[in-house]
Every structure is written in structure tokens, then in C-alpha cells.
Amino acid sequence: MEINWRRDADAAIEAAAAGSQPVLLDFSAAPM
Amino acid sequence: MITENFLPVRVHVREEAEDFRRLSERFGAQWTPTILMLDPSGMERHRVEGFLPVEDFMGQLGLGLGRIHFSAGRFEEAERQFREVVTRHPNSDAAPEGLYWAGVSRYKRTNESTALEDTARAFQESYADTPWAKKASVWTKKST
Numbered sequence: 001m002e003i004n005w006r007r008d009a010d011a012a013i014e015a016a017a018a019g020s021q022p023v024l025l026d027f028s029a030a031p032m
Numbered sequence: 033m034i035t036e037n038f039l040p041v042r043v044h045v046r047e048e049a050e051d052f053r054r055l056s057e058r059f060g061a062q063w064t065p066t067i068l069m070l071d072p073s074g075m076e077r078h079r080v081e082g083f084l085p086v087e088d089f090m091g092q093l094g095l096g097l098g099r100i101h102f103s104a105g106r107f108e109e110a111e112r113q114f115r116e117v118v119t120r121h122p123n124s125d126a127a128p129e130g131l132y133w134a135g136v137s138r139y140k141r142t143n144e145s146t147a148l149e150d151t152a153r154a155f156q157e158s159y160a161d162t163p164w165a166k167k168a169s170v171w172t173k174k175s176t
Contacts, residue, residue, distance in 0.1 A: 004035070007042060007044075007048060012039055012041045013041065015039065021072055022070060022077075023041055024040045027056055028045065
């Protein structure tokens with residue numbers, strides 16, 4: 001399953017708070 | 033599992049170098065991959081550091097969801113989530129942790145000591161050699 005990762009971290013975390021949604025925050029160094 | 037329950041956010045060490053530097057410092061992420069499960073207020077509730085096989089990772093996601101419910105005082109949902117980790121990922125490291133927290137969640141909801149005693153008994157039958165069994169052993173009801 002393809003995951004549509006948000007890359008705008010600050011805005012995404014704010015959006016999650018506004019929508020009462022938990023966040024999965026991935027600190028990654030994987031090849032892009 | 034991920035998109036149904038979380039807003040997934042990735043911060044890449046090179047692609048988002050400035051965000052990575054700032055946010056890794058804020059959350060104390062010192063290694064990759066580090067995956068945090070945050071509640072809606074942005075508070076960390078569960079952390080996975082380093083690679084995990086899919087089965088183990090899915091178990092950790094379940095634990096994170098359970099901890100988010102637990103921290104919000106939704107103990108019934110938390111217990112359901114933790115028990116689901118045990119039944120869906122019984123061979124993962126997350127399973128004994130899920131069993132432990134399921135018992136705690138039930139106790140927090142009911143305030144009945146049998147919730148903890150039942151959990152201690154369950155650990156005598158499953159996952160007996162895990163640190164979670166040691167933690168639960170204090171709940172064993174002493175025979176009189």
C-alpha cells in the first residue's frame with residue numbers, strides 16, 4: 001500500500017491537531 | 033493501518049535538511065529511522081528506533097495507537113487496541129507489551145484488581161520469559 005507522506009512537517013502537525021488526528025512522524029535517511 | 037489511523041509525516045535527513053535538524057532536536061531523534069507516534073496535541077506517545085520487519089512494525093503501530101487512547105483516558109478503546117496487537121501479531125515483540133497494557137487499561141477502566149491478577153496469570157501461560165512478564169509478576173495473587 002502506497003503511503004502519501006506529508007513532507008511539510010510543521011503544517012502537517014498543525015493540521016493533525018486541528019483535526020484531532022494522531023501523527024506518525026518518520027525521521028528518515030532512506031534513499032529517495 | 034497507517035493512513036486509517038495516523039497522519040503520516042516524513043522528514044528526510046537530506047531532502048528536508050532544515051526541518052530534520054530542527055525537529056530531530058525538538059523530539060530527541062538521534063538515529064534513523066526513528067518513528068514517533070504523536071497524539072493530536074503533538075506529544076510523543078510511542079517511539080520506534082531502528083528498522084523492524086513488517087510484522088513487528090505493525091505491532092508497534094498498534095501499541096502506539098493504544099498508548100494514544102490510553103493517554104486520552106479512553107481505556108476501553110486502549111484495551112481493545114492492545115488486545116488486537118496480541119491477537120494480530122502474537123509473535124512480535126509488541127505482543128507481550130500489548131498484553132501488559134491491556135491489563136493496565138482494563139484496571140484503569142474498572143478499578144478491579146482482578147484485571148491485573150488475570151494479566152499476571154496470562155503471563156504464566158504466554159510470554160513468560162519476557163520483561164513484561166516480570167513486570168506483571170507483582171500482580172500475582174498470593175494464595176492464602
